[in-house]
Amino acid sequence: YEFDLADSGITYTAGDALAVLPVNDPELVSAILACLDLDGALAAEESTLFETVLKTREIRTPGKDLIAAVAEASPDGGLADIVRRDDRDALDSFLWGRDILDLLEENPSARFTADELLGLLRPLQSRQYSISSSPLASPDRIHLTVASVRHSPEPGARSHGGVCSTYLSDRIADGDLTGIWLQPNNAFSVPEDADRPVIMVGPGTGIAPFRGFLHERAEAGATGGNWLFFGDQHRATDYIYEDELTDLEEKGVLTKLSLAFSRDQAEKVYVQTRMREEAEELYRWLEDGAYFYVCGDASRMAKDVETALLDVIAEQSGGSENAALEYLATLKKEKRYVRDVY
Structure with a gap:
């Protein structure tokens, strides 16, 4: 979704969130x-x-x-x-x-x-969504990446829908006005040092802020590498922004893209699976000063990703579990391990 900011006076930063009143x-x-x-x-x-x-x-x-x-x-x-x-x-x-x-x-x-x-x-409360655009590439519009929530308790039963996601998809038309306001997130932004590499883990709509990060880094001419871990259930139906990510790869903006579509094979594959498979390179990026970002589901994905990250650190450093925890604590202290989870 794109929101025309018109004369609202709203200015934003890549990594901020937008509140929508449905x-x-x-x-x-x-x-x-x-x-x-x-x-x-x-x-x-x-x-x-x-x-x-x-x-x-x-x-x-x-x-x-x-x-x-x-x-x-x-x-x-x-x-x-x-x-x-x-x-x-x-x-x-x-x-x-x-x-x-x-x-x-x-x-x-x-x-x-x-x-x-x-x-x-x-x-009735507003709903907050991570902004998926960069003001450097889209100063007059804010983009959101929203999955429409729809489910039925049982076959043939009345359909239930998310309040705001179905408001956006079903009940607001192009050109309509709607209530929005900015939710700044100063702790979740691209590194000030454009030479620093970034690692982004954002399955599903968790890709939203990282799309903004990639556009921000491209427009700013950042020289640091960009590595995205993205996944969902099925590549054929759930690979959002496929053409755009392919284009960013071809232009050299997206240095490395690790995909994980969990239901496309007998054994389920998740972003944390790919992290473990790429452990040696992942740890090398961290040692080279990379920032590590996570966006998405807090209840399971973010916890599993942190566990995988600790495993990678312990394995590649040859240290103990406690040493890996200390390494992660240092990343947090240096604000190089940042999460936007919900």
């Missing part, structure tokens, strides 16, 4: 109000109930106040039992794949007035 899916809003027998035309907060929920309330992920209210209204339901036991893991498992409409449909005795509903729904 608008909810009107069909989901209507379904929730219908489930509660509420009239969307009712006056509410200087507008109608429908417009207020559409633009100011979170309606995908249930908040704790709504969960408690639904559980209290349906004391014999499965949700109420989990709430009574105060079992966080069980609650997370129960809510996985469910949204607010699911909870209301599964607990028909839960009924709320318009005021009660608005009080139980959390404020």
Whole structure:
């Protein structure tokens, strides 16, 4: 996606994030109000109930106040039992794949007035995305790389979608205005020394800031090497920016490209797999002063990448696990190991 900055006055740096304020899916809003027998035309907060929920309330992920209210209204339901036991893991498992409409449909005795509903729904929050452009190459526009989140709990069931990702893909047209603001990330930027090499690990949409880094380094005439580890499930469908990365390779901007498409062979291959395979060269880059960046999923990928990095350091240095940890701590202290994970 490209956002025309027009006369907004927004200026950015490669590595910053952009906050986007979405608008909810009107069909989901209507379904929730219908489930509660509420009239969307009712006056509410200087507008109608429908417009207020559409633009100011979170309606995908249930908040704790709504969960408690639904559980209290349906004391014999499965949700109420989990709430009574105060079992966080069980609650997370129960809510996985469910949204607010699911909870209301599964607990028909839960009924709320318009005021009660608005009080139980959390404020609609902006979503932050890593910027995938460079102001040197694109000063008047900000690019984002966003995967549209869509899933169904089971075949044939109602489709669920990410609030902001489907807003961008389905509910905003070219030329429309939308609410955005900059989220600076001064800790995540290209090295000031253009001679320094950089290693970037960004599978999936984690490639976003590194696309910006590569354009930044190209426009600035940086002489340091650029090594990108990128991957996803299938090369045929998930190799985003393939033509652009190929072009950057041919121009010599992208020094080395290590790809990992996990589902294209019997044995799953991830970016950390490629790191271990390229251990000798990877360690040599680090010894030559390379900066090491990671962007993407914090819960699994980033942890696995750090484990692989420690393995590479220990193996190539011939040191102990503690020595590898000290080496990594030094990289962090020198701000040469930087992560943008979520």
